Amino acid sequence: MEATTAAQTTLTKKEQPRDKRRVLRFMWKYKALYLLSLPGILYFLIFKYIPLMGSVIAFQNYNLFAGFSGSPWVGLEHFTRMFSHYDFLNILKNTLLLGIYDITFAFTAPIILALLLNEVRMVLYKKVVQTVIYAPHFLSWVIVSGIFIGVLSPSSGVANTMLGWFGLGPIYFLGEDSYIRSVLVGSGLWRDVGWGTIIYLAALASINPDLYEAAEMDGAGRWRQMLSITLPALLPVITILFLLKMGDFLDYGFERVFVFQNPLNIRNSEILDTYIYKAGLTQMQYSYATAIGLFKSVVGLFLLAIANTLSKKATGESLY
Structure with missing residues (x-):
């Protein structure tokens, strides 16, 4: 028995260099592809993974001059302070609600739009529509906010002018808490819905036309x-994009909210991203802001793991 185990160990050791050589030959064969992927790898390494080491300041009273090594450790003090903040629950509620609205409307709208565009038979009309709905994505949020502020203006905005046609008084959409979430979701939907259809339209283009012909012959x-061909073909893409969306559930976006904020709607528009900016940059509470950011990341990872597990069991599709 011992001789057999020793022989197996010897064979395993002999196979290891062979496997390494096989991997090296494979990499050399596809060296062009590896070189093309190198900029992307470096980007994520430099701007995503290396900065993770800075998360250590969430457990310190970070001092710019003392650095990581010289700053005193405080353990979970900043996390305790975060959860005990008088407005933290409201900020978290705003972030969660906007995330839910974003998944409900902004995630499903590109799917519906892609299905509608797929039914258009006039190629020229289809291309024109695609170009028009893609265009807003290339506008910055400052420009988008300017457009919506003008459209929703209580004195000269198109929305209030139309309300006046029905005998209704003007509404200050950006000055009332009850409307700000709708404005945030609506502006994001207008800006990015066309861009979100690109992946779905690419997936639709890969469906074999023979399937539609066979289905048509069957009546x-x-x-x-x-229902029977298009949606099942889109399901893997929808699942993967949904899982990626769940990982960013609390990352609603600082700039898309900050440009619409004012003292009148701050109660329902303050989210974790804007609070991190105010606490970290304007008040220079770097450790406290990092603790909030780390909390966001942990929650996102937790939601992603749950969604990935449920997706694997329900559809067989998963990220890992």
């Missing part, structure tokens, strides 16, 4: 074809 209409 299936367009609605039945969409």
Whole structure:
């Protein structure tokens, strides 16, 4: 028995250099692809992974002049302070609500729009529509906010002008807490819905046309074809994008909220990202802001793990 185990160990050791050589030959064969991927790898390494080491300041009273090594350790003090903050629950509630609204509307709208565009048979009209709905994505949030502030203006905005046609008084959409979340979600939907259809349209283009022809011969209409062919073909893409979205659930975006904020709507528009900016940069509480950011990351990882597990069991699709 011992001789057999020793022989197996010897064979394993002999196979290891062979496996290494096989991997090196594979990498050399596809060296062009590895070189093309190198900038992306360096980007994530330099700007995503190396900065993770800075998360250590969440457990310190960080001092710019003392650095990581000279700053005193305080343990979970900043996390305790975060949870005991008088407005933290409201800020977290705003972030969660906007995240839920974003998944409910902003995530599903590109799917619906892609399905509608897929049914358009006039190629020229389809291309024009695609170009028009893609265009807002390339506008900065400062410009988008300027457009929406003008459209929603209580004195000269198009929205209030139309309300006046029905005998309704003007509404200050950006000056009332009850409307600000709708404005934030609506502006994001207008800006990014077209851009979100690109991946879905690419997936739709890869569906074999013979499937539609066979379904049509069997008497299936367009609605039945969409339910039986189009949606199942899109399901893997939808699942992967949904899982990625869950990882960023609390990352609603600083700039898209900050440009619409004012003292009148701050109660319902303050989210973790804007609070981190105010605490970390304007008040220079770097350790406290890092603790909040670390909390966001941990929650995102937790949600991603749960969603990935449920997806693997329900659909067989997962990130890992």
